[in-house]
Amino acid sequence: MKNEETDNPRRNGEGLENPSRRTLLRGGVAAAGGAALAAGLAARGAGAAISQHADPLITDVQDWNRYPGDGVDARPYGLPSQYEKDVVRRDVPWLTADSKSSVNFTPLHELDGIITPNGLCFERHHGGIAEINPVDHRLMINGLVDNELVFTMEDLKRFPRENRVYFLECAANSGMEWRGSQLNGCQFTHGMVHNVMYTGIRVRDLLNEAGVKPEGKWVLAEGADPSLMTRSIPIEKMMDDCMVAFKMNGEALREEQGYPIRLVVPGWEGNMWIKWLRRFEVGDQPWQQREETSKYTDLLADGQARRFTWEMDVKSVITNPSPQAPITHGKGQTVITGLAWSGRGKIARVDVSLDGGRNWQEARIDGPSLDKSVHRFYFDFDWDGSELLIQSRAMDEQGFIQPSKDELRAARGTNSIYHNNGIQTWYIKQDGSAENVEVSS
Amino acid sequence: MKNEETDNPRRNGEGLENPSRRTLLRGGVAAAGGAALAAGLAARGAGAAISQHADPLITDVQDWNRYPGDGVDARPYGLPSQYEKDVVRRDVPWLTADSKSSVNFTPLHELDGIITPNGLCFERHHGGIAEINPVDHRLMINGLVDNELVFTMEDLKRFPRENRVYFLECAANSGMEWRGSQLNGCQFTHGMVHNVMYTGIRVRDLLNEAGVKPEGKWVLAEGADPSLMTRSIPIEKMMDDCMVAFKMNGEALREEQGYPIRLVVPGWEGNMWIKWLRRFEVGDQPWQQREETSKYTDLLADGQARRFTWEMDVKSVITNPSPQAPITHGKGQTVITGLAWSGRGKIARVDVSLDGGRNWQEARIDGPSLDKSVHRFYFDFDWDGSELLIQSRAMDEQGFIQPSKDELRAARGTNSIYHNNGIQTWYIKQDGSAENVEVSS
Numbered sequence: 001m002k003n004e005e006t007d008n009p010r011r012n013g014e015g016l017e018n019p020s021r022r023t024l025l026r027g028g029v030a031a032a033g034g035a036a037l038a039a040g041l042a043a044r045g046a047g048a049a050i051s052q053h054a055d056p057l058i059t060d061v062q063d064w065n066r067y068p069g070d071g072v073d074a075r076p077y078g079l080p081s082q083y084e085k086d087v088v089r090r091d092v093p094w095l096t097a098d099s100k101s102s103v104n105f106t107p108l109h110e111l112d113g114i115i116t117p118n119g120l121c122f123e124r125h126h127g128g129i130a131e132i133n134p135v136d137h138r139l140m141i142n143g144l145v146d147n148e149l150v151f152t153m154e155d156l157k158r159f160p161r162e163n164r165v166y167f168l169e170c171a172a173n174s175g176m177e178w179r180g181s182q183l184n185g186c187q188f189t190h191g192m193v194h195n196v197m198y199t200g201i202r203v204r205d206l207l208n209e210a211g212v213k214p215e216g217k218w219v220l221a222e223g224a225d226p227s228l229m230t231r232s233i234p235i236e237k238m239m240d241d242c243m244v245a246f247k248m249n250g251e252a253l254r255e256e257q258g259y260p261i262r263l264v265v266p267g268w269e270g271n272m273w274i275k276w277l278r279r280f281e282v283g284d285q286p287w288q289q290r291e292e293t294s295k296y297t298d299l300l301a302d303g304q305a306r307r308f309t310w311e312m313d314v315k316s317v318i319t320n321p322s323p324q325a326p327i328t329h330g331k332g333q334t335v336i337t338g339l340a341w342s343g344r345g346k347i348a349r350v351d352v353s354l355d356g357g358r359n360w361q362e363a364r365i366d367g368p369s370l371d372k373s374v375h376r377f378y379f380d381f382d383w384d385g386s387e388l389l390i391q392s393r394a395m396d397e398q399g400f401i402q403p404s405k406d407e408l409r410a411a412r413g414t415n416s417i418y419h420n421n422g423i424q425t426w427y428i429k430q431d432g433s434a435e436n437v438e439v440s441s
Numbered sequence: 442m443k444n445e446e447t448d449n450p451r452r453n454g455e456g457l458e459n460p461s462r463r464t465l466l467r468g469g470v471a472a473a474g475g476a477a478l479a480a481g482l483a484a485r486g487a488g489a490a491i492s493q494h495a496d497p498l499i500t501d502v503q504d505w506n507r508y509p510g511d512g513v514d515a516r517p518y519g520l521p522s523q524y525e526k527d528v529v530r531r532d533v534p535w536l537t538a539d540s541k542s543s544v545n546f547t548p549l550h551e552l553d554g555i556i557t558p559n560g561l562c563f564e565r566h567h568g569g570i571a572e573i574n575p576v577d578h579r580l581m582i583n584g585l586v587d588n589e590l591v592f593t594m595e596d597l598k599r600f601p602r603e604n605r606v607y608f609l610e611c612a613a614n615s616g617m618e619w620r621g622s623q624l625n626g627c628q629f630t631h632g633m634v635h636n637v638m639y640t641g642i643r644v645r646d647l648l649n650e651a652g653v654k655p656e657g658k659w660v661l662a663e664g665a666d667p668s669l670m671t672r673s674i675p676i677e678k679m680m681d682d683c684m685v686a687f688k689m690n691g692e693a694l695r696e697e698q699g700y701p702i703r704l705v706v707p708g709w710e711g712n713m714w715i716k717w718l719r720r721f722e723v724g725d726q727p728w729q730q731r732e733e734t735s736k737y738t739d740l741l742a743d744g745q746a747r748r749f750t751w752e753m754d755v756k757s758v759i760t761n762p763s764p765q766a767p768i769t770h771g772k773g774q775t776v777i778t779g780l781a782w783s784g785r786g787k788i789a790r791v792d793v794s795l796d797g798g799r800n801w802q803e804a805r806i807d808g809p810s811l812d813k814s815v816h817r818f819y820f821d822f823d824w825d826g827s828e829l830l831i832q833s834r835a836m837d838e839q840g841f842i843q844p845s846k847d848e849l850r851a852a853r854g855t856n857s858i859y860h861n862n863g864i865q866t867w868y869i870k871q872d873g874s875a876e877n878v879e880v881s882s
Binding site: 067068069070071072073074075076077078079080081082083084087088089090091093098099100102103104110111112113114115116117118119120121123124125127128129130131133134154155157158159160161162163164165197198199225226247249250251252254255256259260328329332333334335337364366367368370376378380 | 508509510511512513514515516517518519520521522523524525528529530531532534539540541543544545551552553554555556557558559560561562564565566568569570571572574575576595596598599600601602603604605606638639640666667688690691692693695696697700701769770773774775776778805807808809811817819821
């Protein structure tokens with residue numbers, strides 16, 4: 001049903017022809033050297049027009065040009081604009097007893113594309129950030145090897161390098177949601193994930209250099225931070241695609257991310273990506289460390305625990321609109337966007353529902369589609385201003401499909417903290433605001 | 442010819458078995474929970490071993506663990522480690538009269554992979570950095586269109602978005618090299634290039650919204666900075682792949698790069714990528730602005746000038762080793778790496794020469810190969826410690842091959858400042874240091 005008020009671009013133009021408006025725009029003309037009418041966007045296909053704005057162009061144009069700005073010597077290392085000061089990592093103080101063994105969250109609702117800027121990659125520490133002088137740092141290989149070795153940073157940079165974009169997700173991401181919607185914003189429900197390009201060397205080359213003995217089946221990776229973070233990793237994974245990374249998004253690793261080197265374990269839970277990496281020990285069985293027994297295992301309803309559930313399941317979330325990023329432009333042409341990822345490879349398809357999962361439509365994936373990397377999806381639609389229950393559901397190239405939260409709970413109960421990849425729901429109200437809600441499926 | 446001193450890993454291990462060394466390493470064992478020998482890397486295939494280091498592991502291990510570090514609330518927006526403080530953009534004060542109309546350079550020799558971090562993307566301004574409040578910013582479309590329009594930032598974000606990784610190179614990059622080697626370091630000879638992922642909308646959608654009249658053949662893009670930067674761009678390019686970008690590498694554009702919006706003109710010279718974009722005017726011919734007549738044209742030996750040479754030619758440079766990044770590890774296994782790019786598409790092949798262009802060997806391209814994006818190449822070789830003249834030569838998917846500087850000068854003389862894509866030579870001395878030199882071809 002057409003809306004005469006908004007569907008007709010000519011009407012939109014005519015609608016502006018009131019004297020005061022015309023005067024303002026004449027001013028704009030003089031300043032900008034061209035005639036100007038307010039925005040009138042006819043939606044693609046049938047749809048409502050974008051709302052119009054009364055601020056005259058002239059004030060904007062003049063302000064920006066009154067004075068020359070900073071020169072090229074003012075900002076040796078650049079920072080975001082003052083108008084982006086709220087785009088930051090945020091922690092939840094009541095979540096943990098000490099900020100040195102805690103987590104903060106990536107502001108997913110403020111980002112787009114697939115690259116997470118280094119300054120906004122979420123942090124998870126177990127003893128605070130280790131500050132290491134790379135000149136003094138070493139990586140040791142010992143245990144069931146022919147030659148036990150110690151490498152300096154300079155040594156490591158002499159091996160052949162590779163560049164890969166991978167997501168890193170904490171196994172506890174969305175963990176609060178097992179027991180129902182808790183945190184109001186995708187930064188907090190899904191912000192323990194980031195996606196960067198790593199430059200580093202293959203673990204395989206280092207282990208082959210040391211010479212793994214036939215009985216060597218597991219590798220203990222150890223960090224140099226105060227928590228002495230350690231995880232047991234099967235030799236097959238280490239020999240397959242694991243990396244020792246020294247750069248992220250082109251520059252040196254950030255201290256929060258393990259400077260000068262971290263282990264990269266593509267597609268597997270973030271806790272295994274040992275930061276401030278200092279040692280590989282080769283052994284014949286797992287070490288049963290705290291982080292792979294009492295932590296990072298999944299306690300089921302019957303008291304049994306799933307162990308070694310390293311591979312991150314297919315998952316997605318709508319980042320906009322969301323509780324921290326409401327719709328502010330009113331009805332009409334609207335962009336829904338979000339992220340999808342899988343530890344099992346590329347994302348094959350993302351569907352979006354506007355009615356809490358009753359009906360699904362395929363979203364558009366745009367940007368590089370890379371193995372074990374987040375994918376960016378968009379769903380462009382014409383919002384009629386009514387309430388919505390928006391959800392996204394991802395499918396990976398192996399055919400795994402993201403389950404509903406109810407399906408997850410039916411299979412695993414609600415004791416779990418880790419590995420929640422359930423479908424997330426945002427309730428969009430008529431005023432465009434959004435809330436974290438549950439819908440039964 | 443084998444070197445008994447260095448080629449034999451067992452000898453390397455045995456070489457460490459002197460009393461003092463053994464004591465240190467026993468200490469290391471206790472602290473790190475495993476036996477440790479110093480590094481002995483046998484090069485892949487036949488080659489020299491990596492030099493060894495006497496610093497014991499134990500001191501490193503203990504230091505990093507004496508105290509817990511910063512918590513997750515300490516760094517809302519993260520910055521590089523203090524040990525990376527020299528990794529910055531640098532300007533050359535004598536190059537221009539005023540830093541507000543000047544350039545600084547990306548530290549290419551400190552980076553790897555293909556993404557340039559936002560804080561290190563080179564800057565080129567003609568009136569300093571405009572500081573714009575996005576709430577008050579507007580984009581106007583006027584001239585030969587059916588409906589002249591003004592868009593707010595919120596309006597623009599309602600159009601369908603896309604994500605693309607593109608290089609941006611200033612036409613004057615390597616400009617000093619026309620008259621012989623001048624600046625000693627790839628940051629200064631080639632650092633007017635960066636490569637980021639842009640998120641934005643298609644210019645095509647905006648122009649179609651306004652409705653371009655049949656006689657509309659050119660678009661004037663205008664910036665809101667004090668220099669009122671303006672360039673004329675053919676309508677075909679604008680309708681093809683140009684974007685209005687509002688994000689780079691996931692976050693909002695940096696002010697130095699045009700916050701809140703810049704024009705993206707894939708593969709074409711950087712000066713056309715109008716920053717602080719405020720207006721598109723559609724016309725029937727180019728505007729003959731300063732930046733497309735007296736500037737950004739190529740004056741030939743006969744006094745004639747090449748005009749509208751927008752497409753950036755195929756080019757490459759070795760970033761390591763280079764004058765700012767000498768070889769410090771001595772002979773043996775060595776990594777040569779660099780960047781290659783072309784305004785005409787993907788890079789098909791990069792060759793490396795160690796002898797000033799007499800002999801060439803194919804380099805390994807690693808990482809995503811994307812249209813009109815930089816490509817990262819590596820050449821892993823066994824340096825015998827003798828002098829080298831290292832060069833790289835790129836070929837793009839259209840078959841264009843990077844020329845020698847002599848070939849360029851024969852065709853265009855030496856009046857030019859812009860569009861130098863000649864092959865660069867670094868002279869590597871026996872001590873590993875490097876110099877910017879010329880070799881006749």
